[in-house]
Amino acid sequence: MPATLISPAELDTLRLQQPSAVIMDVRLPDDHERCAIAGSVNNCVLEVAFHDRLAALVPDKKTPVCVYGSAASSHEATMAAEKLLRAGYDPVYRLDGCLAAWCEAGLPTVGSGETPQPAPLPTGRLTVDVEESRMEWLGRNLMNKHWGSIPITSGYLDVKDGQIQGGEFVLSVADITCDDLAGNPYHDVLIAHLRSDDFFDTALYPEARLKLTDATVIPEAPPGSQNLQVEADLTLRGVTAPISFTLSAGMDEKQRCVAQAAFSIDRTRWGVLYGSGRFFARLAGHLVNDLIELQVRIVMEPA
Structure with missing residues (x-):
């Protein structure tokens, strides 16, 4: 009732x-x-x-x-x-x-009658908090999946009049981890595989870069939802290609700018071809999904 x-x-x-x-x-x-x-x-x-x-x-x-x-x-x-x-x-x-x-x-x-006002983004260059920020990855094949993280080692956002104007973040691909295999002897085998020229070739390309080229506010986006449409250039394995995704951004209780996003990239656009069914005639158990899912959390230091 x-x-x-x-x-x-x-x-x-x-x-x-x-x-x-x-x-x-x-x-x-x-x-x-x-x-x-x-x-x-x-x-x-x-x-x-x-x-x-x-x-x-x-x-x-x-x-x-x-x-x-x-x-x-x-x-x-x-x-x-x-x-x-x-x-x-x-x-x-x-x-x-x-x-x-x-x-x-x-x-x-x-009551006091006061109306809370959302804190605006501070103007200027904001520096990333590398301890709080991270990128998580997830990859799949037909039977299994693996996931882990890639450290964000440096970065910044440029803000003017409450709007993100640009920014760039550096990721240490050479320090990629596989969290689901932590403590498993196979962990080091997979990490060596990912670092090799089969995948990210970190001996030649130890870092990746994500450079924001445009950030547009999504009108009337409710709190907690994706409120920014972002255009960016991702440089990986020496190749730079554009990507587009939405993210949720705002200020936390410590007055820090925080942003989170989840999106997928087609690794073959950056020359990561191992196990791709579009580039090999027959793969059997070596087939790997072309899409890599990424979850990014960016926390900027207080202005």
């Missing part, structure tokens, strides 16, 4: 007629501090401690509880109502339109 949807006026009546009823704000704690329904308690549904706090806030499961989130378009109130019903609470109400509708109705609120 779903939660009962009630209007702001009905909730206002409920809290006056049943003082024991609990109005539960299930948004982030700092959002509750900025603006909340008067008399509400906070229990963020996104936190794993939600159920533990629920038992402390509402020990009697027959107590009427009304949950609300930010607005009708945000899902936190629906999620919280489902959790309460699964836990055996009854009756459970959900505020129609959530806090936005309550405020629009002119009903009482409390």
Whole structure:
């Protein structure tokens, strides 16, 4: 049975007629501090401690509880109502339109009234934090897959007016690892194979370079999604070729610029032909997928 949807006026009546009823704000704690329904308690549904706090806030499961989130378009109130019903609470109400509708109705609120503003990217040249940044790779054949990492040894981003203008990152391909075979004697065999002229020929080309040539903001991208379209040149094994991918970029709690991306490249564009079915007549068990999946995390040092 779903939660009962009630209007702001009905909730206002409920809290006056049943003082024991609990109005539960299930948004982030700092959002509750900025603006909340008067008399509400906070229990963020996104936190794993939600159920533990629920038992402390509402020990009697027959107590009427009304949950609300930010607005009708945000899902936190629906999620919280489902959790309460699964836990055996009854009756459970959900505020129609959530806090936005309550405020629009002119009903009482409390809080500082401050509106959080996203931190802009700092202007200037930002230097990569090589300890926090990394590139992970994954390769496949018909039966197996292997994965590992390639260290990012240096790099920078140029930012102007909150927009990324360019940047370049250096990767030490000679220090490639295979994480799934860590501790396995076959690890060193595979690494030697990858370093050889069969694959990346690191004796001649120990480094790769990723140079950003353009970064365009993706309009109306929600937080946490890919918000930048990136064009770049990847130099690998002495060959430079353009690539295009999307990434998610923003500022973390330490005021560092952070970006993450996941994309695939066709290794044969850079002359890495070993095991490719497009270049060899018959490979049997030596067939290797042309695509290499890459996951990149870039963390810049604070400006």
